[in-house]
Amino acid sequence: MTAIPTTMLAIDPDAPGGPEVLVPVGRPVPSPGAGEVLIRVAAAGVNRPDVVQRMGAYPPPPGAPSILGLELSGTVVATGAGADEALLGRKVCALIGGGAYAEYAVAPAGTCLPVPEVVTMIEAAAIPETLFTVWTNLFERAFAVEGDTVLVHGGTSGIGTMAIALANIFGLEIIVTAGSDEKVAAARKLGADHAINYRTEDFVERVREITDGKGVAAVLDMVGGDYVPRNLKCLGEDGRHVSIAVQGGASATIPIFDIMRRRLTLTGSTLRPRDTGFKSLVAEELQRIVWPHVEAGRLRPVIDRTYPLAEAAAAHRRMEAGDHVGKIVLTMG
Numbered sequence: 001m002t003a004i005p006t007t008m009l010a011i012d013p014d015a016p017g018g019p020e021v022l023v024p025v026g027r028p029v030p031s032p033g034a035g036e037v038l039i040r041v042a043a044a045g046v047n048r049p050d051v052v053q054r055m056g057a058y059p060p061p062p063g064a065p066s067i068l069g070l071e072l073s074g075t076v077v078a079t080g081a082g083a084d085e086a087l088l089g090r091k092v093c094a095l096i097g098g099g100a101y102a103e104y105a106v107a108p109a110g111t112c113l114p115v116p117e118v119v120t121m122i123e124a125a126a127i128p129e130t131l132f133t134v135w136t137n138l139f140e141r142a143f144a145v146e147g148d149t150v151l152v153h154g155g156t157s158g159i160g161t162m163a164i165a166l167a168n169i170f171g172l173e174i175i176v177t178a179g180s181d182e183k184v185a186a187a188r189k190l191g192a193d194h195a196i197n198y199r200t201e202d203f204v205e206r207v208r209e210i211t212d213g214k215g216v217a218a219v220l221d222m223v224g225g226d227y228v229p230r231n232l233k234c235l236g237e238d239g240r241h242v243s244i245a246v247q248g249g250a251s252a253t254i255p256i257f258d259i260m261r262r263r264l265t266l267t268g269s270t271l272r273p274r275d276t277g278f279k280s281l282v283a284e285e286l287q288r289i290v291w292p293h294v295e296a297g298r299l300r301p302v303i304d305r306t307y308p309l310a311e312a313a314a315a316h317r318r319m320e321a322g323d324h325v326g327k328i329v330l331t332m333g
Contacts, residue, residue, distance in 0.1 A: 004038070004077055005029055010102035011312045012067040016056025019313035019320070022101075027067065029104045032080035035276070036106050037087055039074040043125035043306070044100035046315050046328040047071070047158065048222075048245065049272060054316065060098045061273045068312075069100025069330075070272065072107070073115060073124035083109040091115040093124040095132050095279055097272060100125075101312060103332055110280025113287055116295040126301035126327035130162035131290065132282055133244060133271055134220070138163060139170070141267050142218035142240040146171035149211055151203075151234050152220045153177045153227070155187040155195055156325040159244070161302040163220060164191050169293050175210055177203050179322070186325045190302060207234040215239060225249025228266075235264055243268030302326025 008029045013021040032038045050068045052058035060066060073093040079085050093115055094107035115124040138144050138152070152163040155176025167174035168191045175194040176187050187195040196206045207216060215236030221227055224246030231241055232254065241264065259266070271279075293299040304324040307315040308331055315328050 002077075004040075004104070008103035009309065010067045010099075011069070011309065012065075012102075013054060016054060019054070019316040021054065022068075022312040022316060024310055024312075027102065030065070030099065030106045032078055032083065032106050034081045035083055035109055036080040037076045037083050037092075037109050037112065038078035038080075039072060039092065039094065039105050039107055040077045041072050041074040041100065041103055041105050041332050042091075042121035043073050043332065044069045044102075044309075044330045045071040045126045045129055045158070046312075046319055046330060047129050048247075048319065050101075051316055051319055064097035065099040065106075067099045067102050067105075069096070069098065069102070069105070071095055071125060071128040072100040072105055073121045074105070074332075076112070077104075079109070087112065091121070091124075093128050095128040095271075095283070101309065101330060103309075108276045108280060110276060111283045113283060113291065116291075118297045119294060119300070122303060122306055122329050122331065123301050126158070126303060126329050127294070129271075130158045130301070130327070131166075131286060132279065133159060134162045134166055135286060135290065136271065136282055137242045137244050137269060138166070138218065138220050141269060142220065142242045144170075144172055144218050147173075148217035149173040149175065150218045150220065151175045151177075151207060151216045151231070153198075153223055155192055156183045156190075157222075158301075158327045159220075159222065160187070161190055161326045165299055165301075166290070167191070169290075169298060175207060175216065183325065204230050204233045211236070218242065220244065222246075223248040225252060228252035229254055232258065232264060232266075235262070238263045238265075240265045240267065244270075304328050306331050308332075 009024040092112040099105040184195040222245035225248035
């Protein structure tokens, strides 16, 4: 193992602001605590919560570093007390509470997943955040099972492209929405059964047509606001609505009697504040159920574009422009 330096480059803005605040600065290399590992970062995924945090609207949870970044890939170079020393030298990807936009980062050993040979380090960095999110919300909270039809908004986002991939593997019929004909075509090419341009079509009407009036078993929504009552119209009886973000508004007016009459379920979650124990259990489940598909090359993230760490501002500008299809990734080397 090479010697671990004492300082590193990281993206750790002093104050919130636009993408221009994302400049590399020197920071101490963190030390792994009990049950943690230190990872020499190869690549870090860029996610919508990073943008919201940069703007000052999503502070890191207690104990998380102020350095941006929720997922990474890299090599384990040190272990804390109680962490399995067999991880030393292993290539892993991990979901973390913050700190991925850096040359070194600490991760709970329990949220680390091995990087198979068929997966590049760039691809590995793009897996954890969307995989944990889609798995816990679409498959666990929404109870989606083989044969179900589901509606997922943002079909060409990191979440949307991961949902399409998992739907294809686990036998779901998936309807997605997207904001242009080009994105609709991209979603169909990636394996979406149906893709709706929400700017030119009424997705409620289209879902009704696609499902012959039966509606979908589940909706995965990151829009919120006035999408929620429209989503409820898309659900079939006993349907489940899962909210994972509120990009279009944090409040909604909902028809309570209709929810009662059709036995609908409204739920939602935020992943980042959940404790390490929960995330470790999810990682264990993913390693057992989903990872064989990753190892076989059947589940790969869609990579939109990569940027070196020094160009993190450009990566955020691309995400905010909304032109990306799949994941944006920062590279360290």
